[in-house]
Amino acid sequence: MAEDKKKATSQPSSKPAAKPVQKTVAKPVQKTAAKPAQKTAAKPAKKQTLIPEDVAKIAASTAKKAATTVRKAAKTSVHQTAVAIIKVQDATKKMQEQKKAERAAAAKDPNAKKKTTWEDIKVMGGNLLSKMAKGGAMQLRSNAEEVNKLNVFPVPDGDTGDNMRMTIESGVAAIENLESDNLADVMKAFSHGMLLGARGNSGVILSQFFAGTAKGIEGVDQADPAVFGRALQRGVAQAYTSVMTPTEGTILTVAREAVEYAVSRITPESTIQTLFNDLVSEMHASLERTPEILSVLREAGVVDSGGAGLFYIMDGFNRVLNGEEFLDEEGFAKLSAKKKPDTAQEPDLDGFGPDSVMTYGYCTELLVRLQNSKTNIATFDIDALKAFLATVGDSIVAFQTDSIVKIHVHTLTPEKVLAHCRTFGEFLKVKIENMSLQHSSTVEGDKTEAPTPQKAEQAEPAAPAAPTKKYGVVAVCTGPGIEQLYRDFGTDEVVEGGQTQNPSTNDFLDSFAKVSAEHIFVFPNNGNIFMAAQQAADIYTAAKIHVIPSKNIGSGYVALSSANFDLDDADVIANEMTEALGRVTAGYVSPSIRDAEINGVTIKNGDTIGIIGKEIVLSNPDQHAAALELTGKILEGDKFMLTVFCGKDATPDQQAALQADIQKTYPAIEVYFIDGGQDIYPFIFVAE
Missing domain, CATH: 3.40.50.510 (Phosphotransferase system, mannose-type IIA component)
Known part of the structure; x- marks a missing residue:
């Protein structure tokens, strides 16, 4: 069956028996061993409140240290980066001066609102955490693009800042309308929102850090620095366990070293503000050290992007404690609900006519607010609800966050679900869709060829009961x-x-x-x-x-x-x-967006670089030459078949020229070209 499919999308070819594959293993980037940061026995007891620099400034400092160890081309890249960084620093300085002037003007105004600070607060409650979480999200939002630019590879795919931003915004959206000063309740809802909204590895690690912190304060109404410090330690431990093979010099190191330092400085006189001052200060220092641990960061002249994102979040937490206010005109719940415009076709209403028989049921999604007048919210049994849903449908998802229950079920009888939910709450949101229309739209959707009866049969879902x-x-x-x-x-x-x-x-x-x-x-x-x-x-x-x-x-x-x-x-x-x-050996080509020297490969802005696994193996000003050279590297060993996925930016002429040269150069290899339509990568290669 698989062979038939490939023939339908490429040139017919008889497939020889698979030979033992001698896989060419990509040479990993040599990493320096992770060493625990050595701290002096005593540090000054008095520590200035950190006014954080832009992460780009850290990168400039790192690049300067690396300039003596990289080749001349890399030095040129660092110089160009430094020039851009100076411009950013100038803009940041002007913005800070403007804010200083605004504060001075406000101080002269007797009607100006007094600045709220938490200098002497010994305990943190839910309301304060909510303000701090919002500040952390706003600070990261303001600097997400700078975090995106901290990309080891000079390709246009940096997204760490966006992933972490959307993750924490999902957490803030979950507590935006939560009226509670119970620290455990707010942290639980905040971390749960982050778990569901986590994107990318950095976002998942971030969500696990706060999930562990939430577990560390279960049952705690308010936390002093010692209690919250222990919760942060549990957060670090859970973040480490969430990664199969933890790597030092990353967000994990930044979190661990900062929490260790901040907890070590807690005294009976400590306040929540001094705890976070120490936390952010050491996080800044740890971030600067990440290139000393990971050579790939040192070569690229950047610090770890995940660590930078965490630094901005905690810096936002700390800014709130120091009295800075963050204005959010749109609201996090609204922002987190924003999605990429839906380009899918509207369902064909004619797909279910007057004589149609309901076969596929209804996709039913509900958001229910539990009511004290109808149930005991504290002891509400979510498992009993799941058991009921199992009697009327399948594809069940149901979970509770405080007084809100989210439900998803496929059922032939949505009215039974609605009636049951009314026994314990009221609806905040109801969405019921006829899955017969969804199925009809899927089968009749945009295809390159009309579906055969066999394909239509394969696509049919069975009854949801x-x-x-x-x-x-x-x-x-x-x-x-x-x-x-x-x-x-x-x-x-x-x-x-x-x-x-x-x-x-x-x-x-x-x-x-x-x-x-x-x-x-x-x-x-x-x-x-x-x-x-x-x-x-x-x-x-x-x-x-x-x-x-x-x-x-x-x-x-x-x-x-x-x-x-x-x-x-x-x-x-x-x-x-x-x-x-x-x-399988897989690789791809991509345009470079900056000068660099990585793994001994000199890269110029605008070159086409070839990547196998996580290693840059070549750079060439000519895309066709780069793609052909990468093909040779991918086919090393006992390979018998090559599949090439052509991106949306690869023209038909470029595809035809590359296919002709590959078949001419490697006549014994089965070659399949597929119009993939992917972005960023003009060509993706897969050799078997």
Whole structure:
């Protein structure tokens, strides 16, 4: 079946028996061993409140230190970066002077609002945490683009700042209307919102840091510096355990060293403000040290982007304690609800006519506010609700945050769900969609070819009253051609996303809920999306989720096309697909956005660089030459087939020229060109 599909999307070719693959292992970047930061035995007891510099300034300092160890081209890059940084610093200085003038003017005005500070506050409650969380989100929002620029590779795909911003904004949205001064309640809701909204590896680590902190203050109404310090230590521990192989010189190191230092300085006289002054001060210092630990940061002349994002968040927390006010005109709940414009077609209302029979049921989503007059909110049994939903439908997701319950269920009888929910609460939001229309729209949607009866049959979901099938597939894709290819190989739900658009944990949960299967195989297809997918898998309970560690759409496609869904054991299927990833070498070409020297490769702004795995292997002013050279490196070893996914920026002439040269240079290799339509990367290569 897989072979037929490939023939439908490329040139016919007889496929020889697979030979043992001698995989060319990409040479990893040599890292310096992580060393614990050595601190002097005694530091001055009096410490100035830190006025943080722009992260770009830190990068300039780092680049200056690195200038003596990199080659001449890299020095030129550092000089150009420093020039740009000076401009940013000048603008920042002017802004600070303007704010200083505004404060001076306000001081002369007898009617001016008095500045609120928390200099002598010994304990933190829920209201103060809410203000601090909002300040942290606003400070990161103001500097997210600077964090995005702290990209090791000089390609236009930096998104750490955006991922962390959207993650913390989801947390703030969850507490924006929460009227409680109970610290544990607010922190729990804040961390839960972040868990659901987490995007990218940095966002997941951030959410786990606050989730651990929330566990550290369970049952605590107010916390003094010692109690909150211990909670932060638990947050660091949970952040480390969330990563399969923790790497020092990253956000983990910045969090750990800052918390260790701040906790070590707590005394009976400490206040919440002194705790955060110390925390932010050491976070700043630790961030500067990250290039000393990771050579890839040192070569690129940047500090760790995740650590920078965490620094900005904690700096915002601290600014609130020091009296700075953050104005938010739009509101975080509104911002977090913003999504990319929906380009999907409207459902065809004719897909369900006067004589149609309801087969697929209704996708029912509810937001319910528990009512004291109807139930005991403190003892509300969410498991009992799930048990009821299981009697009327499937694809069930239900969870409670304080007095709000979120429900998702596929059911033939939504009226029963509505009536049951009215017994304990009132509706804040109701969404009911006829899945027969959704199915009709999917089958009749935009395709490059009319669906055959066989394809239509494969796409049909079973009735929602019972599990539709044993196996389902969810994949992250970008580009219409790639999305269609994945659907042709049995993908039930496509999560739109990629290098610069990382889906959230909640995006995965929503997709899981739309696949009525006992086992769901998930293809993140990006190393920066894997942790969000795994976090969603840990939360979801309506099916067994198997996350396949695919790092790009090419390797994910190979693993999916090799799957044998006729097997009874889902774990065996998952293991076989994971093993298939090990038989694949994948790479891509991308335009460079700055001068650099990385891994001994001299890169000029505007060059086309070739990347295999996480390593830059070449740079060439000519895109065609770079793509052809990268092909040779990818085909090293015993490879017999090459698939090339062409991006939206690759013209038909460029595709034809590259295909002709590859087939001429490597006549024994089966070559397939697929119009993927992906952004950023003109060509993605996958060799088997």
